[in-house]
Amino acid sequence: MDISAIRKDYTIKSLDISDVNTDPVTQFKAWFEEAINAQVLEVNAMTVSTIGLDGTPNARILLLKGVDSGFVFFTNYESEKGKEIERQNHASLTFFWPELERQVRVRGKLEKVTAEESDTYFFSRPFGSQIGAWVSQQSQKLNSREDLNLKKVEIEQKFSENSISRPPHWGGYRLMPSTIEFWQGRPSRLHDRIKYEFQDGNWVISRLAP
Amino acid sequence: MDISAIRKDYTIKSLDISDVNTDPVTQFKAWFEEAINAQVLEVNAMTVSTIGLDGTPNARILLLKGVDSGFVFFTNYESEKGKEIERQNHASLTFFWPELERQVRVRGKLEKVTAEESDTYFFSRPFGSQIGAWVSQQSQKLNSREDLNLKKVEIEQKFSENSISRPPHWGGYRLMPSTIEFWQGRPSRLHDRIKYEFQDGNWVISRLAP
Numbered sequence: 001m002d003i004s005a006i007r008k009d010y011t012i013k014s015l016d017i018s019d020v021n022t023d024p025v026t027q028f029k030a031w032f033e034e035a036i037n038a039q040v041l042e043v044n045a046m047t048v049s050t051i052g053l054d055g056t057p058n059a060r061i062l063l064l065k066g067v068d069s070g071f072v073f074f075t076n077y078e079s080e081k082g083k084e085i086e087r088q089n090h091a092s093l094t095f096f097w098p099e100l101e102r103q104v105r106v107r108g109k110l111e112k113v114t115a116e117e118s119d120t121y122f123f124s125r126p127f128g129s130q131i132g133a134w135v136s137q138q139s140q141k142l143n144s145r146e147d148l149n150l151k152k153v154e155i156e157q158k159f160s161e162n163s164i165s166r167p168p169h170w171g172g173y174r175l176m177p178s179t180i181e182f183w184q185g186r187p188s189r190l191h192d193r194i195k196y197e198f199q200d201g202n203w204v205i206s207r208l209a210p
Numbered sequence: 211m212d213i214s215a216i217r218k219d220y221t222i223k224s225l226d227i228s229d230v231n232t233d234p235v236t237q238f239k240a241w242f243e244e245a246i247n248a249q250v251l252e253v254n255a256m257t258v259s260t261i262g263l264d265g266t267p268n269a270r271i272l273l274l275k276g277v278d279s280g281f282v283f284f285t286n287y288e289s290e291k292g293k294e295i296e297r298q299n300h301a302s303l304t305f306f307w308p309e310l311e312r313q314v315r316v317r318g319k320l321e322k323v324t325a326e327e328s329d330t331y332f333f334s335r336p337f338g339s340q341i342g343a344w345v346s347q348q349s350q351k352l353n354s355r356e357d358l359n360l361k362k363v364e365i366e367q368k369f370s371e372n373s374i375s376r377p378p379h380w381g382g383y384r385l386m387p388s389t390i391e392f393w394q395g396r397p398s399r400l401h402d403r404i405k406y407e408f409q410d411g412n413w414v415i416s417r418l419a420p
Contacts, residue, residue, distance in 0.1 A: 001242070001246070002277050003274055006254050035300060041251070041309065042306075044216050047259070047306070050267055051267055056302070057260055057300060058302055059257060060304065060315055065214045066213050066214055088266075090267060092266070098255065099253040105269065107267070121214055125217075126217075128219075129217075145224075145226060152400065188339050189339050190346065205352070207352045208350065209351075210345045
């Protein structure tokens with residue numbers, strides 16, 4: 001297996017400042033719709049990067065669950081990432097849509113969504129996922145898969161579809177963006193990069209060298 | 211567009227401690243080969259997370275170019291990420307292979323590869339990419355795409371395929387892992403997570419709660 005020989009020239013699209021909306025969230029939504037239409041696999045998957053409790057970078061895949069003034073996702077507030085965010089509430093989101101040779105990089109500050117927003121999303125989930133939120137003490141060590149399955153049976157006996165509540169430690173975050181970069185792959189690694197920076201209440205747009 | 215309704219249950223595989231190799235790099239190579247065989251799109255794409263010059267998380271997609279004692283990629287040492295790594299040389303790598311419902315998370319310390327290794331890879335690249343490495347002052351602001359194209363013409367006049375050299379500011383990093391987590395999606399969000407931690411010269415393996 002020669003990984004270094006895996007290469008692909010990006011040729012399908014280009015991106016210029018004149019192509020983008022003045023508002024980066026509107027621009028994000030346009031690209032997201034195009035990604036849905038292009039049948040990107042797991043289109044709402046993104047890497048959420050945080051600062052670990054040891055001060056070094058940490059990251060994992062999460063699913064984007066909404067875009068409005070910010071970017072919304074849900075998690076266990078007592079998970080490793082929840083503890084990290086409690087300590088340092090800046091994060092970065094990286095979307096990669098290879099079907100379109102596109103990448104979006106978002107940086108900003110996280111805030112918890114309201115309990116009402118967390119409830120609304122929690123109750124829209126399938127019952128199995130609601131049970132899942134109660135079962136898992138996220139990121140804690142487990143002796144075996146069986147322990148998890150036993151806990152699941154226990155929780156299933158405790159709740160019905162009508163009686164289940166949202167675990168108090170489970171809810172959403174909204175990342176309020178301070179910079180957003182749109183990246184379009186181009187031939188010979190000379191990619192197009194358009195970056196928005198929030199400065200004095202306005203979004204300032206520039207092109208970056210690839 | 212209701213992003214919150216995009217959901218998928220992960221059902222194709224499972225992962226237990228008894229399934230994995232005692233060495234996480236060997237295990238990574240096995241999963242990587244399976245990803246190649248499953249025709250994962252841009253199989254060697256990974257999110258590289260660093261700590262930004264402002265102390266907050268930063269991340270972008272890069273291509274993995276080798277796996278040996280560590281994970282190798284190449285970049286411009288004078289790019290934003292190069293400056294970040296100069297200041298704080300820990301990073302995290304996140305691979306996501308949705309075709310296999312798998313994720314791999316690697317954390318560790320970066321070191322520069324030798325000039326010989328950077329040369330070897332540089333001279334294996336197509337001439338267009340070699341030119342690209344000279345053209346771009348990565349992450350600097352550009353007035354227009356035209357400026358980039360003009361610079362490209364200038365560089366193309368300067369070098370031939372036989373005379374081109376590696377730019378001194380262009381080369382590789384190797385991430386030496388301290389933790390590696392293998393994540394396999396499972397139904398109802400009760401995913402399998404197997405984590406390796408390097409402790410006292412040995413890799414210690416455990417299962418984490420999803």
